Amino acid sequence: MQTFFIVAILGLGFLITFQIAKASEYVAVLRGEEKARKQTNKVNAFMLLAFLIIGMIGVYYCNEKLKGKILGEPASDHGILVDRMLYITIALTGIVFVITQICLFWFAYKYQESDKRKAYYYPHNNKLELIWTVIPAITLTVLVGFGIFYWYKITGKAPENAMIVEVTGKQFGWEFRYPGKDGVLGKKYFKNVSPEKNNPAGQLWEDKYNHDDVFMEQEMHLVVNKPVKLVINAKDVIHDVGLAHFRMKMDAVPGTPTTMWFTPTFTTKQMIEKTGKPDFVYEISCDQMCGKGHYSMRGVIVVETQEEFDAWLAAKKPQYLVANPDKDPAAVKTDTLNKVAAVIN
Amino acid sequence: MDLWIVSMALFVVSSLLGGLNYISTILNLRTKGMSMTRLPLTIWAMFFTAVLGVLSFPVLLSGLILLLFDRNLGTSFYLSDIVVNGEILPNEGGSAILFQHLFWFLGHPEVYIILLPAMGMVSEILSVNSRKPIFGYMAMLGSLFAITILAFLVWAHHMFVTGLNPFLGSIFVLLTLLIAVPSAIKVFNWLTTLWRGNIRFTPATLFAIGFVSLFISGGLTGIFLGNSTIDIHLHDTMFVVAHFHIVMGVASFFGMFAGVYHWFPKMFGRYLNSTLGYIHFWVTMIGSYLIFWPMHYQGLAGIPRRYLDKRGWVSFNDFPELDKMITIVSIIVFAMQLMFVFNFIYSIFKGRKVTSTNPWGANTLEWTTPIRPGHGNWPGEIPEVHRWPYDYSKDGREFIPQTEPIGENESKH
Numbered sequence: 001m002q003t004f005f006i007v008a009i010l011g012l013g014f015l016i017t018f019q020i021a022k023a024s025e026y027v028a029v030l031r032g033e034e035k036a037r038k039q040t041n042k043v044n045a046f047m048l049l050a051f052l053i054i055g056m057i058g059v060y061y062c063n064e065k066l067k068g069k070i071l072g073e074p075a076s077d078h079g080i081l082v083d084r085m086l087y088i089t090i091a092l093t094g095i096v097f098v099i100t101q102i103c104l105f106w107f108a109y110k111y112q113e114s115d116k117r118k119a120y121y122y123p124h125n126n127k128l129e130l131i132w133t134v135i136p137a138i139t140l141t142v143l144v145g146f147g148i149f150y151w152y153k154i155t156g157k158a159p160e161n162a163m164i165v166e167v168t169g170k171q172f173g174w175e176f177r178y179p180g181k182d183g184v185l186g187k188k189y190f191k192n193v194s195p196e197k198n199n200p201a202g203q204l205w206e207d208k209y210n211h212d213d214v215f216m217e218q219e220m221h222l223v224v225n226k227p228v229k230l231v232i233n234a235k236d237v238i239h240d241v242g243l244a245h246f247r248m249k250m251d252a253v254p255g256t257p258t259t260m261w262f263t264p265t266f267t268t269k270q271m272i273e274k275t276g277k278p279d280f281v282y283e284i285s286c287d288q289m290c291g292k293g294h295y296s297m298r299g300v301i302v303v304e305t306q307e308e309f310d311a312w313l314a315a316k317k318p319q320y321l322v323a324n325p326d327k328d329p330a331a332v333k334t335d336t337l338n339k340v341a342a343v344i345n
Numbered sequence: 346m347d348l349w350i351v352s353m354a355l356f357v358v359s360s361l362l363g364g365l366n367y368i369s370t371i372l373n374l375r376t377k378g379m380s381m382t383r384l385p386l387t388i389w390a391m392f393f394t395a396v397l398g399v400l401s402f403p404v405l406l407s408g409l410i411l412l413l414f415d416r417n418l419g420t421s422f423y424l425s426d427i428v429v430n431g432e433i434l435p436n437e438g439g440s441a442i443l444f445q446h447l448f449w450f451l452g453h454p455e456v457y458i459i460l461l462p463a464m465g466m467v468s469e470i471l472s473v474n475s476r477k478p479i480f481g482y483m484a485m486l487g488s489l490f491a492i493t494i495l496a497f498l499v500w501a502h503h504m505f506v507t508g509l510n511p512f513l514g515s516i517f518v519l520l521t522l523l524i525a526v527p528s529a530i531k532v533f534n535w536l537t538t539l540w541r542g543n544i545r546f547t548p549a550t551l552f553a554i555g556f557v558s559l560f561i562s563g564g565l566t567g568i569f570l571g572n573s574t575i576d577i578h579l580h581d582t583m584f585v586v587a588h589f590h591i592v593m594g595v596a597s598f599f600g601m602f603a604g605v606y607h608w609f610p611k612m613f614g615r616y617l618n619s620t621l622g623y624i625h626f627w628v629t630m631i632g633s634y635l636i637f638w639p640m641h642y643q644g645l646a647g648i649p650r651r652y653l654d655k656r657g658w659v660s661f662n663d664f665p666e667l668d669k670m671i672t673i674v675s676i677i678v679f680a681m682q683l684m685f686v687f688n689f690i691y692s693i694f695k696g697r698k699v700t701s702t703n704p705w706g707a708n709t710l711e712w713t714t715p716i717r718p719g720h721g722n723w724p725g726e727i728p729e730v731h732r733w734p735y736d737y738s739k740d741g742r743e744f745i746p747q748t749e750p751i752g753e754n755e756s757k758h
Contacts, residue, residue, distance in 0.1 A: 255440065
C-alpha cells in the first residue's frame with residue numbers, strides 16, 4: 001500500500017511538473033520569446049546567488065549539527081597525527097573552497113546577461129596562469145611534506161617492546177592469537193586448518209613456539225600505553241581491520257600477512273567516561289566489502305591495565321593443550337587422581 | 346561471473362576500437378585550416394580520453410584473462426592460502442593484491458576517462474554562453490595533457506592500506522597531490538571565463554556552472570584521500586563515497602547533461618523543454634549536495650561504506666535520521682532523472698523546432714551545418730577553417746565563426 005502511494009505521488013508530481021513545463025513554453029511564445037528568455041535569465045541568476053548564500057549557511061548548519069558526532073579524541077598515539085594532518089588539510093582546503101565557490105556563483109550572478117554590458121574579450125594572461133600554478137603547487141608541497149612525515153612515523157618499525165597479536169579475518173568474524181610467554185607466534189600452514197581437530201588457525205604442533213599460543217575469537221584485549229603490533233591475515237577473502245577510534249586501518253589479505261602498530265592511550269573504562277556512552281566499546285569493523293555478512297563483521301577490543309590483562313590471559317588455555325588434551329599436565333593430573341580414586345573405591 | 350568476465354572483455358575490445366577511431370579521426374580527418382591548436386577543447390578532451398582508454402584498458406583485459414584462468418584452469422595468479430567455509434583450496438603462491446594493481450591501473454585512468462569529456466564540454470559551453478573566449482586555451486590544453494599523464498601514475502593511492510611498501514606509498518602521495526595543480530588551473534580558468542562575461546543561463550550553462558562547483562567540492566576532498574596519512578582513517582568510509590560520487594559521479598553527469606542540453610538542437614532539430622531543464626538542474630544540484638555533503642561527516646566518524654545495517658554497532662549508530670533524509674532525497678533526485686529521460690524522448694518528437702542553424706551563436710563548425718544535416722554533414726564543399734573557435738565579443742562583434750577568414754584590421758589574440 002505504501003509503495004503504491006509513493007508511486008502514485010511520484011506519478012502525479014511527474015504529470016503536474018510536465019504540464020507546467022509545457023504551459024510555460026506556450027506562455028513564452030505568447031509573451032515574446034526574447035522577453036521570456038531574459039526573465040528566466042534573471043530568475044536563474046538570482047537563484048544561483050541564493051544557492052550560494054543558503055548553501056554556505058547550510059554548510060555551517062550541517063557542521064554545527066554533526067560536528068559533535070564525529071571523531072572525538074583519538075585513542076592512540078598515531079590517531080593524534082592523523083587528526084592533526086586532517087585539521088591542517090581542512091583549514092587549507094576550506095579556504096580554497098569558500099573563495100572559489102563564492103567567485104563562481106558571484107561572477108555568475110554579477111555578469112548575467114544585460115543589454116548594457118558587452119563581454120570583455122580576454123583570451124589569456126600568462127602572469128595570472130603562472131600565479132595560479134605556483135600557489136597551488138606551494139600549498140600542495142606543504143601538504144605532501146606533512147603527509148609523508150606523519151606517514152613514515154605511523155608506518156615505521158614497531159618499537160622493540162611492542163606486544164604482538166595475530167588478527168585473522170574470516171567470513172564474518174575475527175580470530176586472534178597471542179604468542180604466549182615466549183613472545184613468538186608459532187608457525188602455521190593453511191592446509192592444517194581444522195576446527196574439528198581444535199586447530200582453527202592451522203598451527204603446526206611440531207613448532208615449539210606454538211605450544212603456549214593462545215587462540216580466541218571476537219574479543220581482543222590490549223594493554224593501555226603499551227605499543228601493539230598486529231600481524232594481520234585473512235582466511236578466505238580480503239577483509240580490513242578498521243579501528244575508527246585509534247584512526248588505524250589495514251587490509252587483511254589471504255596469503256600475504258600485513259602489519260600495523262600503534263599505542264592505545266585510553267582504557268575502555270576511560271573512553272566510557274570521555275564519550276559519555278555507557279555501552280562504549282572499541283570496535284573492529286571490516287572495512288573491505290567481503291560478502292553478505294560484511295556489515296555485521298564486528299570484533300571487540302578491550303583496552304585495560306597490565307594487571308587486568310595478565311589476569312585475563314592467565315585464565316586462557318593454550319590452543320596446543322585444547323587440541324592435544326593428552327599433553328595437558330593439568331588434565332593428566334586429574335586423570336591420574338581419578339584413576340587413584342577409582343582404585344581406592 | 347565467467348559470463349561477466351567475457352562481457353567485460355567484449356566491452357574492453359569495443360572501447361579500444363572506439364578509442365582508436367577517435368584518435369585517428371582527430372589526427373587525420375581535420376578539415377583544411379583546422380590545425381591542432383584550432384580544435385575546440387571538447388575535441389581535445391575526447392582525444393586525451395581516447396588515448397587514456399587505449400593505453401589502460403588492455404591492462405584490465407590481461408587482469409581479467411588471468412582471473413578467467415584462476416577460475417577455470419586451476420592457476421593461482423590471485424589465490425593463496427584460502428579456506429572458504431571450511432573448504433581448503435589447493436592454490437598457493439598467488440597474490441590477491443596483484444588483481445588490485447591490474448584493476449586500478451585501469452580503474453584510476455577510468456575516472457579521468459569519465460571526467461575529461463565533461464571538462465571539455467564545460468569549457469566549450471561556458472565560453473559560448475558567457476560570450477567570451479575560454480580563458481587560457483593553451484593552459485587548458487596543457488592541464489588536460491598533464492592530467493592525462495598523471496592519470497597513469499596515481500593508481501596505488503587506492504591501495505595505501507593494502508600493506509603496500511610505505512616508501513612506494515609516499516611516492517604515490519606526491520604524484521596524486523600533484524594532479525591537483527592542473528585541476529586548480531582548470532578551475533581558475535573557468536572562473537576567469539565567467540568573469541566580465543555576459544552570461545546566458547541556458548540549462549546547459551547552469552549544468553556547466555554546477556559542474557565547476559561540484560568539481561571544486563569533490564576535488565578538494567580528493568586532497569584528503571590522496572594523502573596517505575589521512576587515508577588511513579578515511580579509507581573505505583562514507584567519506585570516499587561522498588568524494589567520488591561528487592567528483593566522478595555527479596560532476597561528470599552534470600558535464601554530460603550540459604552537453605545534452607547544448608547539442609540536443611543539433612542532434613534532433615528540436616529543443617529540449619527548457620523549463621523542465623531548469624527544474625531538472627535545480628532539483629539535482631540541491632539534491633546532490635544534500636545527499637553527499639553530510640556523508641563526509643559520516644566518513645569522518647569512521648562509518649565504513651557498504652554497510653546495509655548499522656544497528657549492531659556502538660560506534661556507527663549516531664546518524665539514523667541523516668540516513669533517512671539521504672534516502673528520501675536520493676529517491677526524489679532519481680525520480681527527477683526519469684523526468685529528464687522523459688523530456689529527452691518527448692522532445693525528440695514533440696519539442697519546439699529549431700528555426701536557425703546556429704541557435705546559441707556559437708563559433709564551432711557543427712553550427713554551420715543545416716538544421717538537419719544529411720550524410721557528410723554539409724551539402725556542398727566541406728568548409729575551411731581560418732581561426733580558433735573562441736572569438737567571442739572580439740572587436741565589437743558578438744561572435745565570429747571559425748569559417749570566417751581573418752579580417753585585415755582584426756586584432757590578434
